Amino acid sequence: xxxxxxxxxxxxxxxxxxxxxxxxxxxxxxxxxxxxxxxxxxxxxxxxxxxxxxxxxxxxxxxxxxxxxxxxxxxxxxxxxxxxxxxxxxxxxxxxxxxxxxxxxxxxxxxxxxxxxxxxxxxxxxxxxxxxxxxxxxxxxxxxxxxxxxxxxxxxxxxxxxxxxxxxxxxxxxxxxxxxxxxxxxxxxxxxxxxxxxxxxxxxxxxxxxxxxxxxxxxxxxxxxxxxxxxxxxxxxxxxxxxxxxxx
Amino acid sequence: xxxxxxxxxxxxxxxxxxxxxxxxxxxxxxxxxxxxxxxxxxxxxxxxxxxxxxxxxxxxxxxxxxxxxxxxxxxxxxxxxxxxxxxxxxxxxxxxxxxxxxxxxxxxxxxxxxxxxxxxxxxxxxxxxxxxxxxxxxxxxxxxxxxxxxxxxxxxxxxxxxxxxxxxxxxxxxxxxxxxxxxxxxxxxxxxxxxxxxxxxxxxxxxxxxxxxxxxxxxxxxxxxxxxxxxxxxxxxxxxxxxxxxxx
Numbered sequence: 140x141x142x143x144x145x146x147x148x149x150x151x152x153x154x155x156x157x158x159x160x161x162x163x164x165x166x167x168x169x170x171x172x173x174x175x176x177x178x179x180x181x182x183x184x185x186x187x188x189x190x191x192x193x194x195x196x197x198x199x200x201x202x203x204x205x206x207x208x209x210x211x212x213x214x215x216x217x218x219x220x221x222x223x224x225x226x227x228x229x230x231x232x233x234x235x236x237x238x239x240x241x242x243x244x245x246x247x248x249x250x251x252x253x254x255x256x257x258x259x260x261x262x263x264x265x266x267x268x269x270x271x272x273x274x275x276x277x278x279x280x281x282x283x284x285x286x287x288x289x290x291x292x293x294x295x296x297x298x299x300x301x302x303x304x305x306x307x308x309x310x311x312x313x314x315x316x317x318x319x320x321x322x323x324x325x326x327x328x329x330x331x332x333x334x335x336x337x338x339x340x341x342x343x344x345x346x347x348x349x350x351x352x353x354x355x356x357x358x359x360x361x362x363x364x365x366x367x368x369x370x371x372x373x374x375x376x377x378x379x380x381x382x383x384x385x386x387x
Numbered sequence: 388x389x390x391x392x393x394x395x396x397x398x399x400x401x402x403x404x405x406x407x408x409x410x411x412x413x414x415x416x417x418x419x420x421x422x423x424x425x426x427x428x429x430x431x432x433x434x435x436x437x438x439x440x441x442x443x444x445x446x447x448x449x450x451x452x453x454x455x456x457x458x459x460x461x462x463x464x465x466x467x468x469x470x471x472x473x474x475x476x477x478x479x480x481x482x483x484x485x486x487x488x489x490x491x492x493x494x495x496x497x498x499x500x501x502x503x504x505x506x507x508x509x510x511x512x513x514x515x516x517x518x519x520x521x522x523x524x525x526x527x528x529x530x531x532x533x534x535x536x537x538x539x540x541x542x543x544x545x546x547x548x549x550x551x552x553x554x555x556x557x558x559x560x561x562x563x564x565x566x567x568x569x570x571x572x573x574x575x576x577x578x579x580x581x582x583x584x585x586x587x588x589x590x591x592x593x594x595x596x597x598x599x600x601x602x603x604x605x606x607x608x609x610x611x612x613x614x615x616x617x618x619x620x621x622x623x624x625x626x627x628x629x630x631x632x633x634x635x
Binding site: 148149150195197215216219224225226227228229256258259260261262264 | 396397398443445463464467472473474475476477504506507508509510512
């Protein structure tokens with residue numbers, strides 16, 4: 140058996156998330172059907188991690204095993220010919236038989252996109268979260284608050300209840316905020332993320348922008364491990380799985 | 388009667404263009420229905436110009452006359468409450484009774500979005516034109532070719548046949564090409580544009596990138612007024628009406 144690692148992009152709007160679910164249109168389901176159909180064998184995908192309904196991916200990764208001998212560098216063109224326009228395989232490569240798309244992840248980066256406007260803007264619909272124009276004056280406060288997340292912490296307070304995880308310690312390597320015009324992008328890189336962790340961190344940064352929380356309180360909020368002290372879980376529309384690193 | 392000027396954003400994907408057509412979903416039709424319904428009077432919109440099916444607008448403008456006395460600064464919120472998520476009124480202001488959204492236009496800017504990739508990328512689907520990755524090495528040639536469009540020229544060779552226009556002379560004030568990662572944006576500002584003119588200019592710049600035309604040939608191609616010497620009409624997906632200026 141050969142093992143193939145795919146890099147996958149999708150628009151999450153019309154998917155019920157990554158993971159296969161009965162009677163729902165999922166990214167995993169659509170991809171497994173397309174690849175199984177192409178290779179004429181039943182294949183199973185293992186992703187770097189799940190993404191929720193409405194969440195996008197610039198570069199998700201997933202592996203599968205196959206008996207096919209189609210060269211990896213041609214495989215993604217063949218798979219794409221079987222896919223709808225809202226999901227695509229960007230590249231494919233053959234990897235070691237003992238490698239694993241989830242267990243081998245060293246770093247994961249998510250991006251969250253905000254736009255400042257008085258009205259909902261059609262070209263951002265489903266792709267970003269609208270925030271009050273005043274948020275544009277608070278970027279420096281958000282950056283200051285963002286720095287406090289960097290490091291190794293118990294993030295129990297930044298995790299939704301619906302989780303099977305036992306270990307809540309994660310390391311954030313970087314949190315970067317960029318702004319161009321009305322658009323604010325928040326990039327968060329870590330060794331892994333708890334359920335809804337990125338969306339709760341963004342909600343907390345918005346509490347800082349709105350003056351509900353002061354940037355200096357973030358270390359105490361993390362230390363409290365109390366979900367109610369952190370910000371709300373912002374909607375999935377603005378969330379993008381930006382990339383996965385397997386080498387440190 | 389008061390005259391109100393609207394600034395409008397839309398995602399062109401699911402519209403048959405700006406102009407009202409029987410039995411088709413158009414931006415003008417949806418907006419006129421919403422505003423007429425809100426104000427309980429039959430209103431007619433006059434835009435800065437039409438946009439074709441699939442073309443987007445960051446900031447289209449259009450005016451209408453009304454007997455309503457709702458303050459303009461509140462009007463766009465009320466109109467938006469009646470609109471679907473793919474079109475929105477970004478702002479509204481009262482303007483002089485002798486002003487006109489089309490006849491008073493001084494400058495118009497369009498943006499055309501390209502992305503360089505071996506495969507169709509879902510997050511650009513409907514929003515940009517895919518080009519070969521090699522185009523990224525030809526940005527300087529495209530910029531050089533772009534400069535030749537600036538100025539006042541007879542653009543007969545850059546106009547689709549389906550037009551009622553008699554005067555083919557237009558002035559291009561600026562043509563700017565930016566690149567960030569795989570994304571290339573072409574901004575073209577002029578006093579007006581012929582039918583498909585922006586899409587044919589972009590098609591011609593791509594011919595330069597692909598080596599079919601040399602940048603130095605552009606002045607002769609313009610002077611020839613021969614449609615067949617210019618590039619093809621690229622698809623509408625990447626085209627955005629970026630903004631309208633009424634003051635020089």
